[in-house]
Amino acid sequence: MAEAFDPREIEPKWQRIWMESGEYDVSSDDPRKKSYVLCMYPYPSGSAHQGHVRNYTFGDLNVRYRAMNGEAVLSALGYDSFGLPAENAAIKTGIHPRTFTDARISELRDSLIRLGAVYDWRRELKSHDPTYMKWSQYIFIKLYEAKLAYKAMAPVNWCPGCKTVLANEQVLSDGTCERSGDLVIKKDLEQWFFRITEYADELLEGIEDLDWPEQVKTMQRNWIGKSVGVELDLQVVGSDDLAVRVFTTRPDTGFGITYAVISPEHPDLWRLVKKECKVEVEEFLDEVRSRSEIERLSVDMTKSKRGVRTGSYVVNPFNGKEVPLFVADYVLAHYGTGAVMGVPGEDQRDYDFAKVYDLPVIRTVLPPTNFDGEAYAGEGEKINSEWLNGLSVSEAKDRAIRWLEENGIGKSKVNYRLRDWLVSRQRYWGCPIPIVKCKTCGYVPVPFEELPVIAPDDVEFLPTGESPLSRHPEFKKANCPKCGGPAERETDTMDTFVDSSWYYLRFADPFAEDKPFDKDVIAKWMPVDQYIGGIEHAILHLLYARFFTKALSDIGLVPSDLREPFKRLFTQGMVRLNGSKMSKSKGNLVAPLSYFDTVGADSLRLFHLFVGPPGDSFDWTDQTDTIIEGCHRFLQRVWRLALGQAESFPGVTISTVDRKPTDSDLEVRAIVNKTIDKVTSDYERWSYNTAVAALMELTNTIYRKSAEGVSKEVFDEAVDSLIKMLAPMAPHMTSEVWERLHGGSVFKTGWPKADPAFLVSSEDTLIIQVGGKFRDKLTVPSDISYEDALELALASPKVRAVIRDKAPSKVIAKLPRLLNIVV
RNA sequence: GCCCGGGUGGUGGAAUGGUAGACACGGAGGCCUCAAAAGCCUUUGCUCGAAAGGGCAUGCGGGUUCGAGUCCCGCCCCGGGUACCA
Numbered sequence: 001m002a003e004a005f006d007p008r009e010i011e012p013k014w015q016r017i018w019m020e021s022g023e024y025d026v027s028s029d030d031p032r033k034k035s036y037v038l039c040m041y042p043y044p045s046g047s048a049h050q051g052h053v054r055n056y057t058f059g060d061l062n063v064r065y066r067a068m069n070g071e072a073v074l075s076a077l078g079y080d081s082f083g084l085p086a087e088n089a090a091i092k093t094g095i096h097p098r099t100f101t102d103a104r105i106s107e108l109r110d111s112l113i114r115l116g117a118v119y120d121w122r123r124e125l126k127s128h129d130p131t132y133m134k135w136s137q138y139i140f141i142k143l144y145e146a147k148l149a150y151k152a153m154a155p156v157n158w159c160p161g162c163k164t165v166l167a168n169e170q171v172l173s174d175g176t177c178e179r180s181g182d183l184v185i186k187k188d189l190e191q192w193f194f195r196i197t198e199y200a201d202e203l204l205e206g207i208e209d210l211d212w213p214e215q216v217k218t219m220q221r222n223w224i225g226k227s228v229g230v231e232l233d234l235q236v237v238g239s240d241d242l243a244v245r246v247f248t249t250r251p252d253t254g255f256g257i258t259y260a261v262i263s264p265e266h267p268d269l270w271r272l273v274k275k276e277c278k279v280e281v282e283e284f285l286d287e288v289r290s291r292s293e294i295e296r297l298s299v300d301m302t303k304s305k306r307g308v309r310t311g312s313y314v315v316n317p318f319n320g321k322e323v324p325l326f327v328a329d330y331v332l333a334h335y336g337t338g339a340v341m342g343v344p345g346e347d348q349r350d351y352d353f354a355k356v357y358d359l360p361v362i363r364t365v366l367p368p369t370n371f372d373g374e375a376y377a378g379e380g381e382k383i384n385s386e387w388l389n390g391l392s393v394s395e396a397k398d399r400a401i402r403w404l405e406e407n408g409i410g411k412s413k414v415n416y417r418l419r420d421w422l423v424s425r426q427r428y429w430g431c432p433i434p435i436v437k438c439k440t441c442g443y444v445p446v447p448f449e450e451l452p453v454i455a456p457d458d459v460e461f462l463p464t465g466e467s468p469l470s471r472h473p474e475f476k477k478a479n480c481p482k483c484g485g486p487a488e489r490e491t492d493t494m495d496t497f498v499d500s501s502w503y504y505l506r507f508a509d510p511f512a513e514d515k516p517f518d519k520d521v522i523a524k525w526m527p528v529d530q531y532i533g534g535i536e537h538a539i540l541h542l543l544y545a546r547f548f549t550k551a552l553s554d555i556g557l558v559p560s561d562l563r564e565p566f567k568r569l570f571t572q573g574m575v576r577l578n579g580s581k582m583s584k585s586k587g588n589l590v591a592p593l594s595y596f597d598t599v600g601a602d603s604l605r606l607f608h609l610f611v612g613p614p615g616d617s618f619d620w621t622d623q624t625d626t627i628i629e630g631c632h633r634f635l636q637r638v639w640r641l642a643l644g645q646a647e648s649f650p651g652v653t654i655s656t657v658d659r660k661p662t663d664s665d666l667e668v669r670a671i672v673n674k675t676i677d678k679v680t681s682d683y684e685r686w687s688y689n690t691a692v693a694a695l696m697e698l699t700n701t702i703y704r705k706s707a708e709g710v711s712k713e714v715f716d717e718a719v720d721s722l723i724k725m726l727a728p729m730a731p732h733m734t735s736e737v738w739e740r741l742h743g744g745s746v747f748k749t750g751w752p753k754a755d756p757a758f759l760v761s762s763e764d765t766l767i768i769q770v771g772g773k774f775r776d777k778l779t780v781p782s783d784i785s786y787e788d789a790l791e792l793a794l795a796s797p798k799v800r801a802v803i804r805d806k807a808p809s810k811v812i813a814k815l816p817r818l819l820n821i822v823v
Numbered sequence: 824g825c826c827c828g829g830g831u832g833g834u835g836g837a838a839u840g841g842u843a844g845a846c847a848c849g850g851a852g853g854c855c856u857c858a859a860a861a862g863c864c865u866u867u868g869c870u871c872g873a874a875a876g877g878g879c880a881u882g883c884g885g886g887u888u889c890g891a892g893u894c895c896c897g898c899c900c901c902g903g904g905u906a907c908c909a
Contacts, residue, residue: 043909084908157907167907215827219904222826294905297824330824349824418906425907496909536903538827573828574903610847612836616829617902623834626848633862634847640862690837693846700846767842772890774842812889818841822889 005639007600010736015113017735023745024063024075024118028509028524032072036525037062038566040533040541041078041503044104044126045085048111050575050608050620051534053592057605058572058614058688059532060117064728065683068751074525076123076507077112079105082496084167087429090461097429098457101128114596115605116731123510127431127499132506134452135516136499137434139548141445142555144435148195151443154422158187165189165426165467168292175290186289191424192433192492196547200224200416202563203546212569213615216538223539225417230401231337232410234260234314237322242271244314244325247336247415250346251404252396254318255385256364258354259342261307261326264288265333272325274311281327284308288329296329306330306353316341317409318400319386328353336415344375351375365393421544423495428459428468430493438480438487447481453489467491500541501548504528504565505558516557523559531566534574535615542566570686573617590620595628602730603632609688609729635733638699638726642719642737665714668705671698672718673758679725680754692729698722721752764816768793770802771822784816793819 018024039059042052063075086097105126125132143149157166161182170177171184196203204224207217229249236242244260262269264285273281284307288296307328314325323342330349331340344354345363351374354361364385367376382388387403388396404410424433432453434446446453456475459468469475469491480487502516508525509517533541549565552558577590595604607628612618661669675698682691702710702718720741727734727746738746761782766789768776776798780789790811793799803823810822 040909045909080909165907168905169908219827223904223906225826294824297905422906427907495907500909534903534909535828537909539904540906541909576902610835616836618835621834623848627835630848637862689835690846693837696846765842769841769890772841772888777842810889812841814841818890820841820889 005636005733007602007732008597011114011116011596011600011602011732014732014735015116018116018118019113019121022120024067024073025120025122026072026074028521030072032070034074034525035066035071035530036074036508036528037066037530038074038076038504038507038528038532040531040537041080041500042108043083043085044079044081044101044108046104047107047591047593048115050590050592052108052112053115053604054572054575054608054614055532055534056112056115056117057608058570058686060115060731061605061609061688061728062530062532063118064731064747065751068724068728068747068749070750074508075119076125076510077109077117077119077121078123078125078503078507079108079127080496080500080503081105081126081128082430082493082499084427084429087427087461090429094461096457098128101429111593111596114601115592116601118731123507125503125506125510127496127503128429130452130454132499132503133431133454135506136431136494136502137446137451137453138448138516139502139552139557140494140498141434141448142557143194143551144443144445146551146555148198148551149192149423150195151190151192153188154191154193155186155188156191156426157184159184171292175292175295183290189424189426191422192435192490194421194423194547194551196421196544197416197418199547199550200226200418202550203418203543206546206550206564210564210569211567213571216535216542216569216571219538220543223418223543225415227415227417229413229415230404230410231413232317232341232404234317234341236272236325237313237315242268244268244272244339245337246339246341247413248341248343250343250397251400251410252382252385252388252391252393253343253346253364254316254341254400255388256343256345256362257316257318257321257323257341258344258360258362259323259326259357260314260339261328261331261342261353262310262339263331263333264327264329266327266338269310269327272310272312273327277309277311280308281310284327291329293332296332306356317404317407324359326353326357334419335417346375346377348373348375348377364388421495421497421547423498424492425495426467426470426491427493428455428461430496431499432469433490433492433494435490436478436480436487437490438483438485440485441480441482441487443490444480444482444487450481455493469493497541497544501544502552504531504545505552519557519559522562526558526562527565527567529567531569533569533571535571536574538571542569570614572614573612575620576617577620590624599628599632600635600732602635602733603628606631606635606692606730610692612689614686614688634696634699635730637703638722639733639737641699641702642723643740659711661711661714664705664708665711668702668710668714668718670758671701672721673754676721676725676752676754677759680751683728688729691725695722695726724749724752766792766816767818768796768799769818769820770799772820775799775802780816782816786813786815789813789815789819790821793821 037059039055063073066073081101086101089095089100090097140149157168157171159166159177159180159182161177161180166177166184172178175184176182177184204221204226207220210217227249229247230251231245231247233243233245236244244262246260262272307326310325310327312325313322316323331338342350342353344351344359344361346365351361362384364382365376365380366383367380379393382391382396388399391399401412432455434451434453436444436446438444455469456472459472461468476489476491478487478489505517505522509521512518545565549558550563553560553562592604610631611627675694678694679691682688699722706715723734723737723746734746763779764782766778766780767774768778776796778792806823808821808823812820
């Protein structure tokens, strides 16, 4: 008798084999069909957490499944290793971010190896590696040269106590600093931007053809937020040259304008505020400065002061009426023109505002008779609008735009909600922006030979008012690469989203030495065939990466026909504990390592696959451990079955005999083939939980049937299929079993194919309903006729008991599955 | 606030508009054992009933349909994103 299933014994063995054999290394000249499976590269938070386990289990399963189907699968691992936590740790403990990060990378690498994930390890990369930084900076310069990077003023969160810039997550909901408790203010700094808005339309159009979850596509469309409308000028009363330009998507509602609003940051603000309102406006601006953007857009209109009068009035160009001008915080400076017209009849937010400030409401669209809301934003007939009366909303829009344009008051305009990407970070632990500022030459890129620009190690991390790099005189001092004169080095670093916007390209060609990657090699592997990551990245990372691919394609670094990086996307659900995302920063981790030491990685992988649909998040609870143990028991059961140990346990006898297959054997064969069919389609549609369930059922069936006696040939065939289908899920155990049974690797055997002969059956279950309610079921021939089915149904005592003497008024038949008798 | 999801037994979940609860976890009972663990078998939504059998049931309220967990409308609650967490 062979020994019991002990993951602690076999898992390290196979991990060593996979690592040393290099069997998952791939090269560009591989003749097999190329395949690129990628998990979003992780922020190295130390040993893997359950979210990682989930992500990499799905990733590794896909890699192994595709490999079993004969594809050359590119699988690589890297680390998003710049970022805030390492810098915070440095401030707290004095440990250098590199030391801190490298230690955590090796922990993460170890835990992913222990999970059994396989990679082409030659391609491993990390954002903070000088080689990687060199090419990040090179790409930045290319974008700058292509006029896709520029500098502009933008506000940051500034903590007066810490004298430092804060990330949004470091600002508490009451607007104070999480560290010092000081009230955080907005401060304007000159910062670098990427011109992602240049690609707004293409980013929007491109969504169409992506094989991505509809949910993510919708989120991206809304984020880009294309809106077609018109810009028009509202003349300021008592001034010849001053007008407030507003953007609206509803020019048809012009006759309903009863006020106008400018944003607190509007450049003309102080020209518009009358003397008598000055004090009040100043007080209001102080209040607004402490509010975050989300707060500005979210606070209930009726609960707090949202705006004050400027004292100025503007003229409604449609009817010449003078309406008051307000300054209010729900209008944002960077969207549209930073000013809006107030139409309370057709916009709910305007309605709320008008109620608070006692402004008139004029409806310009006739709501449906049953409408009992406040503002009405729907379709309808125009009213109260003079020459627009009687038209539909869209007709009136066209007419109003034409009128505004003919009279030189306004013109058509397309606006996007999407803003340019602010890439500057006033931090140390990021990739330095490779620019030198010269008084005479302006912003000059650092010459190629001097890349990468690497931040010095001897910096002071304690917050004293400036970013660590700008306080380092030697680093800051530079000579202008153009004129040679004295100059200043840029001390901002890049947003870590820059690193994650091109790593998938470097994975395809990490061997290039004189360029970030070779175009032909990119053409071989890109796009990524299956990208896998958390739903929390649905917008920012995925949009930035799409932008990079398009920009690099236009610049010529990647093939011109490569316009989208990720062909197919799967967004996994999150692991939650006590109601919120399980993460290191929240301190609510359940470490996977302890499971590796007990039930093993295979059991944990199987658990993550089995516990629910991969796209759903799930809550880690007190009962989770028992489910993991259940998965472990299932693997043990398969182990015993496959290695013929089942009979050594009381209550089970497996009898296999050398004989020709009987009818009972054919039954087992049919189940095996049906399972192959189901599991294969479940793999394809990412329904791993039901695939596991099907394998459990198959296992139960083999046990039960073999207790009755089954031919050795059929039994072996069933077990082999089971092991193969389980292999991408539980690679260690299945490898070990396969080696013991047959020698060699289960992953080189190919994915099992179902024999179609076993998938069709001559009988079906006919459901009989009366009035849509289930009453009986019958086993019938698959080709049963309507007449026969109805006769059988009416003959059923259960049906007769309900129908009694009533005559069927209608019969709905979906043969051979369903018959519904309506009486 | 806005955008995107979700809500089904004691628990995780299953279910091309057609038998609600597959597969597990947990519970109950049994077999094996000196005993236990492990393993194996039976049973398990709620409710009425001795049983046969019936009724109820997919967050709440409406609607469409012969038929709704599934589609539509309106609510409630929970989660993700909201541009410097990644």
